Amino acid sequence: MKQYWQLPDGAEELLPPEAARVEHLRYRLIDLFECWGYELVSPPLIEFMDSLMVGGGDDLRLSTLEVTDQVSGRTLGLRADISPQVARIDANKLLSEGVQRLCYAGSALLAKPPPSGAGRCPLKIGAEIYGCAHLEADVEILLLLTEALRLTQAPPFHIELGHVQVFRRLVASLGLAAEEIAALFSALQAKSASELEALISAYKVPAAIGNLLMALPRLMGDQGVLARAKTMLANAPEGVLSAIDELDQIAQGYAHRSPGFSLSFDLAEMQGYAYHGGVIYTAYADDLGQPIAFGGRYDGLGSAFGRSRAATGFDSDLKNLARLCGGEWPQKRRILAPWAAASDSASRQLEDKIAELRGRGDSVIFQLPATRADDIPFELQWRDDAWQVCPRS
């Protein structure tokens, strides 16, 4: 037998009731974003590869599946990420001079299944603010992310902040080659003290900077980390302390509006380093080995599309969120209806009744000939000259 049933690795599909859960969550999150003033956009699944790659590093290129466009002969990419498309829309289509808030939900595709075991076809949902370089925009995005995670009734979660300029400014003055910076970056991402030490010595990094790099992996935890960082990094090159100040101000702005829920920090964390230019956000849920949402500042990405704009936002995978989702969505009452009635008058009344019930949001299911429907708990019965919803025995 041919294995026509087989799906490619990592191509997961949603069955009932998960598909309904995901759809319901999508609706509620987009509704939430709209309540905060974010307007929905829906960019296409494919674009010219060059456009999709704007602002992305090698990681994005490797994650993006390429095909040849039979119309233009150019290479198309199936998007692995949606936010660059939204940045393009803001920069090139909407042309608003002021603040533009946009949100989206749609499928993306990863060229290879991720090792985390998550699928290759994430359903990305996200929200972005363009045109505001102030930290208040980051605070707003963090508050919205918090609200969105609350709405999913996910297990306890927390949001961690980092800042890509801490590492960038530290290594900027060293005159290292791109590969050497990449090696330091990987050692830092692994928090591997021994590797970092070996590289610092191999690259003859001056002790003043070397010691600061060695300190970074341990600069993680609650807000107290920022005070520690300010002391430890007091003599760091320009830009490092102002990055930490930014984190401090965001944390204060956030704490002010979201009491009882605190942020944490990791100065060595640089998720999306190639893409982001400032503060970055990562959300973690209890019981899950991988982050559940990412975000950060990516000012200036729009310049490739014609307009440089301040930009910040987050995204998440709806399928992943729905898996964590604790809340139940309103279930429809399922009612079995006969295909036809005994008399013309009963038939007309049956049609009216079915229309009425469906109009109220019930799920009315016809009994087709020679079928059973044992899993449907209610049915329409003709009693006292009217159709009535009765529990099935």
Add this chain to the structure above:
Amino acid sequence: MLPLSEWLVDPVLTIALNKGRILKSVLPLLAKAGIEPLENLPDSRQLLIPATDPNIRMIVMRSQDVPVFVARGVAEIGITGKDSLLEAGAHVLHFYEPVDLGLARCRLVRAVPANAPAGNHAPVRVATKYERTAKRFYLEAGRQAEIIKLHGAIEIAPLVGLADEIIDIADTGNTLKANGLIEKDLIAEISARLIVNKAALKRRFKRISGLVEAIEQEAEASGKA
């Protein structure tokens, strides 16, 4: 929503350990850091073992599986050889490698038959357990290589004509010598490393960083070079 400090109170913490040589040298270190299995691990047939601390359990597995368990978050902490971490591919994105325990030291090397003719740059056949690491090594060396993945007795491959050279672990170098091989390149210094799932460290920062620091201190005390 509870504040961070309140929900950081814990469920059970799982430590993935690899069986064999590393396990024997790591257990005394863990014991000093207060982590002791309730059963005699190297002899136990049980694979999921509770520790004297009821909030800790241990899983014993093959070395290359440790990064998988930790990357997927089913074990929060793992201890395995650097060789397995080099082979872990994209899994490395999901764990930290904060501590070099300095135990079970050895080297990952490229070795060739002692009587091999001085090489030109012709494509080479390489026998190894370490497919990814080998591919990376030859790529960086600018040399075309056919990697032949084996699961053991790597040293024999050149002798019987299966491969031109090997990439494998060498400790004293005696096994290489006994099979007529000489070491050509040092690819990596190998030792036992402690790894931690990234998300777990963030979610249960105090608990896990406390444990990691305790283990690190014991490793340093027991004479890490």
